[in-house]
Amino acid sequence: MTDRPGHDVADLAEDLRAWLPAQRWFAAKGQELTGVRVVRAAELSEDLVHVLVAAGDEVYQLLVGVRAELPDHLAPVAIGPLGGGTAYDAALDPDLVSGLVDLMAKGAEVGGLSWRAEPGVELVTGLRARPVGVEQSNTSLVYGSQYILKLFRRPVPGPNRDVQLHRALHAAGSKQIATPVGTVTGELDGQPTVLGFAQRFLGDAAEGWATATASVRDLLAEGDLHAREVGGDFAGEASRLGAAVAQVHADLAAALGTEVVDAAKLAGAVDAMHARLDEVLGEVPALAEHEAKVRAAFDAVRGVEGGISVQHVHGDLHLGQVLRTTAGWVLIDFEGEPAAAAAERELTRSPLRDVAGMLRSFDYAALHLVAGGEPDHQKATRAAEWADRNRAAFCDGYATVGPDPRAHAVLLRAFELDKAVYEVRYEHRNRPDWVAIPLAAIKRAE
Numbered sequence: 001m002t003d004r005p006g007h008d009v010a011d012l013a014e015d016l017r018a019w020l021p022a023q024r025w026f027a028a029k030g031q032e033l034t035g036v037r038v039v040r041a042a043e044l045s046e047d048l049v050h051v052l053v054a055a056g057d058e059v060y061q062l063l064v065g066v067r068a069e070l071p072d073h074l075a076p077v078a079i080g081p082l083g084g085g086t087a088y089d090a091a092l093d094p095d096l097v098s099g100l101v102d103l104m105a106k107g108a109e110v111g112g113l114s115w116r117a118e119p120g121v122e123l124v125t126g127l128r129a130r131p132v133g134v135e136q137s138n139t140s141l142v143y144g145s146q147y148i149l150k151l152f153r154r155p156v157p158g159p160n161r162d163v164q165l166h167r168a169l170h171a172a173g174s175k176q177i178a179t180p181v182g183t184v185t186g187e188l189d190g191q192p193t194v195l196g197f198a199q200r201f202l203g204d205a206a207e208g209w210a211t212a213t214a215s216v217r218d219l220l221a222e223g224d225l226h227a228r229e230v231g232g233d234f235a236g237e238a239s240r241l242g243a244a245v246a247q248v249h250a251d252l253a254a255a256l257g258t259e260v261v262d263a264a265k266l267a268g269a270v271d272a273m274h275a276r277l278d279e280v281l282g283e284v285p286a287l288a289e290h291e292a293k294v295r296a297a298f299d300a301v302r303g304v305e306g307g308i309s310v311q312h313v314h315g316d317l318h319l320g321q322v323l324r325t326t327a328g329w330v331l332i333d334f335e336g337e338p339a340a341a342a343a344e345r346e347l348t349r350s351p352l353r354d355v356a357g358m359l360r361s362f363d364y365a366a367l368h369l370v371a372g373g374e375p376d377h378q379k380a381t382r383a384a385e386w387a388d389r390n391r392a393a394f395c396d397g398y399a400t401v402g403p404d405p406r407a408h409a410v411l412l413r414a415f416e417l418d419k420a421v422y423e424v425r426y427e428h429r430n431r432p433d434w435v436a437i438p439l440a441a442i443k444r445a446e
């Protein structure tokens with residue numbers, strides 16, 4: 001620990017106990033947080049401390065800044081008093097974090113962490129950082145118009161899936177990812193651990209979620225036109241997206257291999273879906289009325305013949321994980337589901353898992369604009385039509401590069417339901433108003 005006197009962040013443990021659960025990236029929502037312990041704290045620069053905090057079963061990464069007085073714009077990220085000043089979440093303070101890419105460019109060893117550019121990458125230095133604006137599972141900073149640095153909020157000891165899969169795809173010459181440019185690595189539980197990952201910032205990119213929901217909005221604003229008739233029809237994009245996802249699957253298969261699962265592994269995968277359902281049923285009783293149907297869909301997978309091919313896949317694919325650039329669709333964030341245990345995220349899986357995730361996302365994009373308000377049958381019907389049209393277009397596009405996902409109806413149905421069960425818990429914990437969206441999908445499933 002290289003704290004200066006007055007910056008003993010261990011003193012923050014009590015304040016962190018209240019502050020952590022309020023953060024978007026805090027995992028154990030709804031569970032009581034008993035112990036919080038600062039496991040590591042090291043200065044990166046004057047007034048900027050790198051901190052790992054153990055809270056419940058998780059370890060979280062923080063960049064703690066300390067200022068004598070907090071300006072108004074940083075008041076919302078205050079953690080508590082420290083050494084005569086106030087400690088706050090410095091990941092949102094450009095004055096303190098703009099130098100982090102420069103540390104990578106230098107190949108520095110600072111704060112007990114290794115800051116490295118990817119082989120062959122010459123990083124531009126002196127760039128100003130800005131927070132990316134959306135608070136997600138992690139916190140990202142954009143440097144000038146060049147790089148985006150993701151700080152993993154819940155770093156996982158050992159190899160980092162996001163970095164590994166990006167490196168494999170980059171080596172394969174993939175055009176469907178943002179080029180990896182650097183990493184920050186430290187040690188956790190005695191193992192090398194990736195704490196930060198920098199990639200090229202795609203300044204011309206629009207998020208898939210924003211473009212898809214703009215199309216739905218367009219449709220609903222039109223009196224009584226169908227999805228294919230309005231200017232913002234998304235089917236062409238959905239099809240190109242399907243082809244891009246299939247290309248990523250093909251590149252990952254070529255780079256890292258495929259395997260056909262045996263009966264024991266298949267049984268294990270079905271048991272895992274049931275186990276997740278058990279957990280979510282315990283948390284969200286409204287799911288109970290659909291339990292029998294969902295369990296039957298999972299069990300049907302046991303009878304699938306001909307073997308199931310598995311490989312490395314994206315793991316948490318949805319419209320918020322794809323960016324439309326002027327050169328085509330790009331997939332981001334290969335970490336896997338944020339709620340999944342690290343060991344589970346490492347598993348190779350059927351590519352149909354990603355297809356199911358994206359099909360669920362078309363359903364979300366259509367329904368979130370009609371859910372919650374006054375029931376409107378006409379709008380609901382047209383939104384559902386938009387979802388059907390774009391789900392089909394996505395599969396059509398996928399089938400131009402890979403196998404047609406619809407040829408595996410039993411698997412696809414089980415994986416979509418499994419994803420919807422995951423979403424029920426995700427929404428219950430993070431956006432309770434939206435829990436109706438995956439619940440309605442489970443109810444509708446035939």
Ligand SMILES: Nc1ncnc2c1ncn2[C@@H]1O[C@H](COP(=O)(O)OP(=O)(O)O)[C@@H](O)[C@H]1O
Pocket residue numbers: 132134135136137138139140148150178199200201202203205207320321323332333335
């Ligand atoms: N290479 C990139 N270029 C431009 N924007 C990006 C890039 N990577 C991520 N983003 C933006 O940052 C957001 C968060 O990135 P993501 O990797 O999904 O983080 P998280 O793990 O927190 O969900 C994305 O939704 C996207 O808007």
Ligand SMILES: O=P(O)(O)O[C@H]1O[C@H](CO)[C@@H](O[C@H]2O[C@H](CO)[C@@H](O)[C@H](O)[C@H]2O)[C@H](O)[C@H]1O
Pocket residue numbers: 136137209316318319320321333336337338339357360361362364365423426
């Ligand atoms: O992007 P993350 O890795 O943080 O993924 C988590 O958050 C997502 C929400 O931001 C969540 O996605 C769900 O909501 C999306 C709309 O906001 C929708 O497009 C997805 O289909 C739906 O699953 C994701 O499940 C969660 O892991």
